[in-house]
Amino acid sequence: MPEPAHHVDVVIVGAGVAGLSAAHRLTSAGVTTTVLEAAPYVGGRMSTEKVDGFRLDRIGQLLTTSYPELRHTPGLDALVLRPFSPGLLVHSAGRHHRAAEPAGGKGAGGARGALTAARALASAPRVPRPSRGAPGSPPRNPSRTTPRPSRPPSRGAPLGGALDQARLAAALARIAATPVRRLLARPELPAAAGLSARGLPARTIDGFLRPLLSALLCDPDLTTSSRCADLALHAFARGRLCLPEGGADALPELLAAALPPGTVRTGVRVTSVSANRVSTAEHGELSCGGVLLATDAHAAAELLPGLRVPSFHPVTVVHHAVPEPPLAEPALLLDADRRGPVAHTAVVSLVDPTRAPEGRTLVSSTVLGQPPDDLEDTVLAHLAELYGTPTDRWELLGVHHTREAVPAMPPPHDLRRPVRLLAGLYVCGDHRDTSTVQGALHSGRRAAQAALADLGVEPACTEEVLPAAA
Structure with a gap:
């Protein structure tokens, strides 16, 4: 820590991606900046646990290559994005169905592409169960080896028909071609009501859009503002879902490493703040020209x-x-039936091989809402149904429950909550913007621009003006 008498222009409290993004904007403008973080590591909720060579994300938020801030934030030039396969898999009525996926992107490097086509793909048959073990092998838990009974597959299964696929492709194409300003000028409703109001059939909403938005917004009941849901679908339709190579903490660690040496101080707990002073539990007070x-x-x-x-x-x-991998491709598998706790799952080591030791396979699954008491057993039983394969020999590596993982965005939701409280006092984070990595990075940029304006430093770029709510 700097000496208590040392003065810096701006002190940033918190070394998550929002604070680190703001630090880059400030330091690049010549403003002396110190970032104080109470934890022994940077990243906040974007953390990754290392267990026996596996890299386990705490929350596992999905990214998309169309997020503008991933390209515009200084320090992320070396970020490598690992995309999921172009076809999302949806489990419904006992079968896997492929759903339309954006096309036209330039790969995993972050360039966005327009939705040039969304073709209907044939429904994939259910993955057969492997044969039983050799004689003398330990008996398997029936609840984990045999998928739970589900509705028998039907010839007209949801999302399996050409008409359903055409409606879905048309809806994604429309939202991909709609400018963001027009999306934000639409009437604001809960997302579920907003989708129904556009004339989309319930089968399309419940069979694809609800499980997709559940994965993107962590809100299976679709209580999120329809404008925020539109932004999520817009980003999905113009890019590719992806993960940062090496784990979620790769993003904040890249940001921290690209700052001037000594900018970030971990293990420092801030106890009080004012517009020109920060008090810490371990190192006394630090004077400054502003606090973010x-x-x-x-x-x-x-x-x-x-x-x-x-x-x-x-x-x-x-x-x-x-x-062994229960799927042969790096697909994101969504559950449309909501018959178990898992909302979506993936063979993460196929998406990003660096997340598992060589020759090992990592499956990561997300449970939304309050988890059941018998989490391990019910998750394994549900995964056996989703993947169509026994799970009795799957080894539990870690369970990360985050009670306050994603800020809710019910309507009306202010997409640009004020980041300037008064001259010298600012606030940023995903709770001031959208509850995504894109929103956290963008709020950090907005807060840095406000601080630069108060310090009399011309910001490098100006904040866009959003249209008034309709």
Whole structure:
């Protein structure tokens, strides 16, 4: 830590992606900046646990190559994005169905592409179960080896018909071609009501859009603002779903490493703030010209009583090491039937081989809402049904439950909540923008621009003006 008498222009409290993004904007403008982080590592909720060579994300938020801030934030030039396969898999009525996927992107490097085509793909047959073990092998748990009974597949299964696929392709093409300003000018409703109001059939909403938005927004009931849901679908339709190579913490670690040496100080707990002073538990006070709070919403409200704290969507991520990949492709598998706790799952080591030791397979699955008491057994039983394969030999590597994982965005939701509280005092984070990595990075940029304006430094770019709510 700097000496207590040392003065810096701006102190940033919190080394998540929002605070690190703001730090890059400030330091690149010549403003002396110190980032204080209470944890022993940077990244906040974007953390990755290392277990026996596996890399296990705490929340596992999905990214998309069309996020503008991934390209515009300084320090992320070396970020490698690993895309999922072009065809999303949806499990419904006991079968896997392929759903339309954006095309025309330039690969995993982050370039966005327009939705040039969304063709109907044939429904994939259910993956057969492997044969039983050799004689004398330990008996398997029936609840994990045999998928639970489900509705028998039908010839007219949801998303299996050409008409359903055509409607879905047309809906994605329309939203991909709609400018963001027009999306934000639409009437604001809960997402479920907004989708129904556009004339989309319930089969398309429940068979694809609900499970997709559940994966993107962590909100299976679609209570999120329809404008935020439109933004999520817009990003999906113009890019590719992907993961950062090496784990979620690769993004904040790249940002921190690209800052001037000594900018980020971990293990420093801030106890109080004002517009020109920060008090810490371990190192006394630090004077400054401004303070930028980049913590989660609860921590920010503890330092500045009166800040609004939103409600949150809880997320639980369950990681398993499995004997062999239950799928042959790096697809994101969505559950449309909602017959178990898992909302979506993937063979993550096929998407990003660096997340598992050579020759090992990692499956990561996301449970939304309050997890069941018998989480391990019910998740394994549900995964046996989703993948169509026994799971009794799957090894549990880790369970990460985050009660306040994703800030809720019910209507009306202000997409650009103020980041400037008064001259010298600013706040940023995904609770000030959209509850995504894109929103966190963007709020950090907005807060840095506000601080630069108060310091009399011309910002490198100006903030866009959004249209008024209709």
